[in-house]
Amino acid sequence: MPAPEGLRGTGTLSPGAELAAKVLAYDPRADGSLIERAYALAEEAHAPQRREDGQPYIVHPLAVADILAGYRLDAATVATALLHDTVEDTGVTLAELEKRFGKEVARLVDGVTKLTRLELQSERTKQAENFRKLVLAMSEDIRVLIVKLADRLHNMRTIGAVAKPEKRVRTARETLEIYAPLAERIGMDALKTEIETLSFREMNPDAWQTIAARLTYLRGQGADLIEEIERDVRRVLRDAGVDVLEVQGREKSPYSIWLKMQRKNVAFEQLSDIMAFRVIVHDKGDCYAALGAIHSAYRVVPGRFKDWISTPKTNGYQSVHTGVTVPEKRNAKIEVQIRTREMHEVAEIGVAAHWIYKQGEEGATGRKKRYPWVRDLLEILESASDPQDFLDHTKLELHRDQVFCFTPKGDLIELPRGATPVDFAYQVHSQVGDNTVGAKVNGKIVPLRHPLENGDQVEIITARGGSPNPAWERFVVTGKARARIRRFVHARQRAEQREEGRAAIAKAFRAAGLDFSEKIAEPAVKALKQPDFETLSVAVASGNLSPREVLHAAVPEMRTHMRSVDQMPLARPRGRLGAGPTLMAGKADRAPSSKRDSAMGVTGLVSGMAVHFAGCCHPLPGDRIVGIVTTGRGVTIHKHDCHGLEAFSATPERFIDVDWEYDGGAKGAHVGRIELTAENNAGALAGLTTAIARQEGAVNSLRILNRAGEWCEVLLDVEVRDTSHLAAILAALRACPGVTQVDRAKG
Template identity: 80%
Template sequence: MGRSNSLCFPPEFPRAPEGLAAGRALSPGAELASRVTAYDPRADAALIASAYDVASEAHAPQRRDDGQPYIVHPLAVAEILAGYRLDTGSIITALLHDTVEDTPLKLGDVEARFGKEVARLVDGVTKLTRLELQSERTKQAENFRKLVLAMSEDIRVLLIKLADRLHNMRTISGMPQPERRRKQARETLEIYAPLAERIGMDALKTELETLSFREMNAEAWQTIAARLTYLRGQGADLIAEIETDLRRVLGDAGVTVVDIQGREKSPYSIWLKMQKKNVAFEQLSDIMAFRIIVPDKGDCYAALGAIHSAYRVVPGRFKDWISTPKTNGYQSLHTGVTVPERRNAKIEVQIRTKEMHDIAENGVAAHWSYKQGAPDARDQRRYPWVRDLLEILENAAEPQEFLEHTKLELHRDRVFCFTPKGDLIELPRGATPVDFAYEVHSQVGDTTVGAKVNGKIVPLRHALENGDQVEIITARGGTPNPGWERFVVTGKARARIRRVNHARQRSEQREEGRSAIAKAFRAAGLDFSEKLAEPAIKPLKQADFEAMCVAVATGNLSPRDVLHTAVPELRSAARGADPLPLARPRGRLGAGPTLMPGKAERPSAAKRDAAMGVKGLVTGMAVSFAGCCHPLPGDRILGIVTTGRGVTIHRQDCHGLQAFAATPERFIDVDWDYEGATKGSH
């Protein structure tokens, strides 16, 4: 406790909007309302001031960890959003965002006073409260799931949540418990900073990353910050000198310049580069970046030509995000050059228009510079990645699984590929054609059987690169291979593959369990029906008939349990009888056996006494019966192929089969030849 937040950033470092200055002449609510009406004359100043009064009264008994009145926090969140010029509904929600969660105020009270729109937004940013018995990890996952659902309806929910997290990170030094600070910083770095990047709010993302990095790795942060300070001292005004050089080069080429902004890269981005390249700070050569703002798109390309003519280009650094914008709306030209007269400094150069720059820095929030009120359907379509998160949510079986898959989706560098029609598909670096297929549509992913990249057939685990054109080959009726889960990288693909295969496996288990239960009933002389078995569901603590079948198929229940529970009068008659079979999917050639303990329904006495053959063998193949388990007609059996000895028949519940587990190709499906025995054909 007690570290100063003023040390967080080098002097040039960009920050998200600050709050209002100290020493207010008006009341806080009135001053906030005045600030909002200055950029939005339609804003309801009285309603904003009223929201402040309601929040102030509701939070009056509360204090923050640093001892300040709690109202300081919601006011700061509202001021951050006002810095982004957000609408009245967002500002009021920011003021009230913790009231329903932390005070006696109810959501109905908010709706009655401020309307349905504000109540819906407040509900979207309110954490779930009925999770006391859940683990911290489950609580985090459940609350994030609620946030995703809310922001899929209204992206302003995410803006408010990000402003909330930004102020909490700016004041994290007031939190006395180190473990709580680290937990909050880790969550910010893993979830909220990537979310800010996805909606194009670069300044906010960078500040969240830097604050989190300082908390999680204070030593590395201090070292990098100290090195940057030292280099500024040694290099005098190197950034200013290069800015002057760039203005001269562009002026000589006749390019109009609106502004040039030079800056050092953030400590966190420098640290990531050091980790990725496995180099020391002194070995990095590109820690400076320059943004050149020009009047229009044509000037962007003219400026690029002038810079490439004046300086040596760093290979592999050019990217054109103007002709192919990112999915969050980001547009800019990127290049890297070496400046010989400035100690051969390598610099990154970004060239964009003023409008492009506003979107690059403030992303979705820039939209509210000219639009007020709730977003419409067209606004929501600007964020296709939110739909991806919803698909992950739909396919994930558990909240924790959803959270992990979402982290995969958010926290990777991106590659940009194209469909044969030229549509842009954005994916995490390392993505495969299977990831690409699921990004196009879940049904395309499910039925994928092959892929072409740039016209050539490639393996489905092939890693895609920027600019690849990908064609997916599908087959009607195809299903995802369970093995795909081992190499796909998107949470969307992984969750879908897991869900489809789980559903398929459950369907197979249901049929296998139902078949075993039916055999048990028929062996007892009863005509089987689901209705006849239903009385066993509750006593056996099963949710429904399907769950009971799956329990039988997986060995958690036996068919006899179901039979005797559903028809209790059979229990005494069955004492001393052979156990009925547990269901197991039968072994398949090349896949190894799945064992079936117990015995199957016995044939009649006449069949049992007959000379019994085995079917499923190649004609003329030698056959013998294992002495370890002594299989008899009526036992469930399988065969083991032994070179020079033919096939040895074992019971499927024989413990001796474990010795052959490493060579599943030796297992073959066989069964007793009852029909052949009846005909005397053995």
């Protein structure tokens, strides 16, 4: 049977014995027999099974265990890796595992086991439920996450054996959206980089190939450039008297280059720090001495200095980063990372470099202290209304670049880039966030939407009995804050709908000459298959039931005596809180308005009103939008920052508060407008349209605005689903050879 590369030794030992020997080499106190027994059971249980490439299934758990042994994990974790699929895929039970291997291994296996037995409505919901389970499991023991990451790494290494392309892409997307950020959060940078690269290559093979080819070309152009810069950095540090252990030069990964192209909206040629160099020194003092020597010898790139030693990241990462220009080496702009050997080990393998299970000195309290972000995910889990809501908010929490702010007492609060005082308040405590009425930043009162910067001191002003403002959801950036605000909004909307529905039912009863009470309407609850009267009232307010249906279900004999109740006006619920005056709907609006609105992908509109999307700004799902009422034309939807809105500034009553229907997803295609500059050569346009087609976009129109010599400016209208789809197309265009500038058109 084939064994993982790291376990191919002399052949005199079984793979289980080789694995045990590998663990004992770095942890002599480990229970080697536990690993050998775990391998024996896994091999027996998986014996009839084969992977998609035809290999015996035991190859997978053995490879996962070998990855973890490479990270120097404890024997229980390595045994868990060997057994992690036995409960899910074989007849082995948790009770049997606990009897043979103890409670610790059984608990870890239970935490890693996928919930494939759950009968869920969709693949998306299934992913959300599995992730909820993972968060709960890793909150108890972070090793569950480490095993899961190693499992995903091996699956991505062997994803080529999966026959269905759509399954490969789905797995790669899930890996990129969830598991890579989790790996980053526990500091396992090497693993994160590898699964990002593998996922990127699977999801966007054309972009990956383009960037890889350009890196190969650059290597050929400056074959010895990295070695030259390494030697030059060593010389500078030696002349300054800094004792250096190692200088490592490397290229950034294709995926990190792709991300930077998207974030900065630049072409490949405009990136300035494709090369990064790590300087490894003895101690913290040497880190700052090396920094001074490098700044003295080279020109500093402004805005590129970060000190993660004095303010470590929450995952334990420590290093000093700076950007400099090396003039003697063709004016190369490089990033230099300076750290000690211990810091480097933590940076590469994160929690595995100092796992808290080595000595057993820390329990649950220590884990929560070291990984406060897990607690934040649990709070989102409690606040989210459904699994998909939780998954969406958690992605916000995972994908973030940090800023560090301080409370008036000096406590450090880590937040994502672009965070506001409201995000800060919810990070301090959920109740503080709910009661927020104002904020001071560095002693000055600021708007609650004010973006925070590194080093800001933030003081939150609260009021007893306060409540979240629904408008906050538009500018907060943390998943925790958004989940709490949305929870409050849903509760308030339901309360308003309950009262509106109850009033409409009461009006129907009075019109029929009956005194209304909840007791007389009670028979309608069962007849209309509603769990209680509150839910019945909400169904009426939302348009799913009419007051007459409730009346007839409660008092069947009234069915023959009433003909006109359905013409009675009914207060229609507002699409969003604070969306303006209550709108009225009559018989023509019997169909639920929310369903018709979602057909356009927009909520907050009067049912039946014509909707147009502005041609000046081409709004897409994901943009903040506003509606303008135009006599005879209905409502025109604009981006909130569209310059065309200035023409309506004198008539604010024409503005309508609208939003995209995120729950159901925007239906149909929308037009995104793109401006780009490219080389004026044969085949250029064909390359652009091919790149768009590969991203599942469709070109509606293409116009050359200006053609001058070697360059041409092109205006493209492309059918897209939303802003993220447009962003993928923009990134694909930036990767096209000869394209120098790509932007979403402003209007």
